[in-house]
Amino acid sequence: MxxxxxxxxxxxxxxxxxxxxxxxxxxxxxxxxxxxxxxxxxxxxxxxxxxxxxxxxxxxxxxxxxxxxxxxxxxxxxxxxxxTLFPNGYEGLASATAMWTDRSLFQNTVNLVFGSLADQVPQDLIADREKLRGAKFDVPAMTAAIPQMRDQFRAHVQWIEAQLADGRTWMSGDKASLCDVNAYMNIWYVRAHLPNADEMLAEFGNTRTWEARLRAVGHGxxxxxxxxxxxxxxxxxxxxxxxxxxxxxxxxxxxxxxxxxxxxxxxxxxxxxxxxxxxxxxxxxxxxxxxxxxxxxxxxxxxxxxxxx
The missing domain is CATH 3.40.30.110 (Glutaredoxin)
Incomplete structure (x- = not known):
């Protein structure tokens, strides 16, 4: 079209x-x-x-x-x-996954990424994000919380792994859907910023294969x-x-x-x-x-x- x-x-x-x-x-x-x-x-x-x-x-x-x-x-x-991004009647569920991936999982991922980068985060970016959030962008607090953020990130990724556990190609079955796109965003973000991403994802074989498949899709x-x-x-x-x-x-x-x-x-x-x-x-x-x-x-x-x- x-x-x-x-x-x-x-x-x-x-x-x-x-x-x-x-x-x-x-x-x-x-x-x-x-x-x-x-x-x-x-x-x-x-x-x-x-x-x-x-x-x-x-x-x-x-x-x-x-x-x-x-x-x-x-x-x-x-x-x-x-x-379609909504195969096999997944429109409601696929759309609703954004409330998980864009909020709870994303906030967890942001804290993990910026806490790990610590003093590499530019001051102008910190100031900008404080204006965006309307609250302090506390990188030292994020760094201190890294053990908890790793725990939570692992729990979130385990949900993706469980959804793929039966060998399906995509989270909704044999066709890619918005469920995949929404969840992939946070895996991509960790991969783009953290050198230990392989270690963090090592136990999740299905997720890593799925991640590679989505990366290969390209950008049109x-x-x-x-x-x-x-x-x-x-x-x-x-x-x-x-x-x-x-x-x-x-x-x-x-x-x-x-x-x-x-x-x-x-x-x-x-x-x-x-x-x-x-x-x-x-x-x-x-x-x-x-x-x-x-x-x-x-x-x-x-x-x-x-x-x-």
Whole structure:
């Protein structure tokens, strides 16, 4: 399937959440455009697109902007339905695994990685992550907690190993699914940063074979443009999101309502706008900036707060 506007991913190479989307590009053999951004703020050409949302990655299709990997991957599945990320009726469970992999397992992995790197962590990265978290990014405390983090990481990986124990190729059976993509992100992150990753994964033979299989998938077919060029693409486009109501919205929200949307865990920057479309799983709001013009910014519902403006 082709699109009138390119699929643009704003990301940085060592971002584990970006790796998740890059693997989806590989599984679906998608042609996409890469915009490499700084791993710390400021990102002056990206903020006009997102209304201030600053977590990585962000996907852009013309003047439609998709935030959070839940939302990005759902949109990629809609645009490129084959091969599906939800084989054999796994849509609910595969989507729900993100609440495990992106929160509990990821926090465990972050503490393990940064605690192990210790004084190698740049001060500007620490300062940036403290702003992102709204709390102290305490590397010495992470270092002190390494024994506990190793215990917990091992417990998480054992769940992956158990799922693969019957010799299946993928966590959902004989076809790769979002379950695999979500779980792989954290294994990739440890492998990318810790020289003792082989030792940590030594007892998990099925997981290591599965990890190698996912790594071999690759990242699809990409080309690169600048952040300013991507901003120009948005400014020259019009959002393609159709108005969509949700008659079952438990709070009676509807298109045209002004709201503020933000994550409920960290990076709690409110993005303001008028609702264009909403459902149980997504909300899209209209935002305006002098540099980008009118854009529609898309968010998931799980893990996000929607507040009256």
């Amino acid at each position: 082709t699109t009138a506007s390119p699929i643009i991913l704003h990301h940085f190479e060592k971002s584990p959440f970006s790796e998740k989307v890059r693997v989806v590009f590989g599984l679906k053999n998608i042609e996409w455009t890469s915009v490499l951004i700084s791993r710390i703020m400021p990102r002056p050409d990206l903020m006009p697109l997102t209304g201030g949302y600053r977590r990585t990655p962000v996907m852009q299709v013309g003047a439609d902007i998709y935030c959070d990997t839940q939302c990005i991957i759902r949109e990629l599945e809609r645009r490129f339905p084959e091969p 077919r990409s080309s690169e443009i600048s952040a300013s060029a991507a901003l120009d693409i948005a400014a020259g486009a019009r959002p393609q999101t159709a108005e969509l109501s949700d008659p079952n919205d438990p709070n009676g929200r509807k298109p045209g309502d002004r709201v503020e949307v933000m994550p409920d865990d960290y990076g709690k920057i409110k993005v303001s706008g008028e609702i264009v479309a909403l459902s149980s799983q997504h909300i899209a709001i209209r935002s305006r900036d002098p540099r980008s013009g009118e854009v529609v910014v898309h968010f998931p519902r799980a893990g996000f707060l929607v507040l009256p403006a």
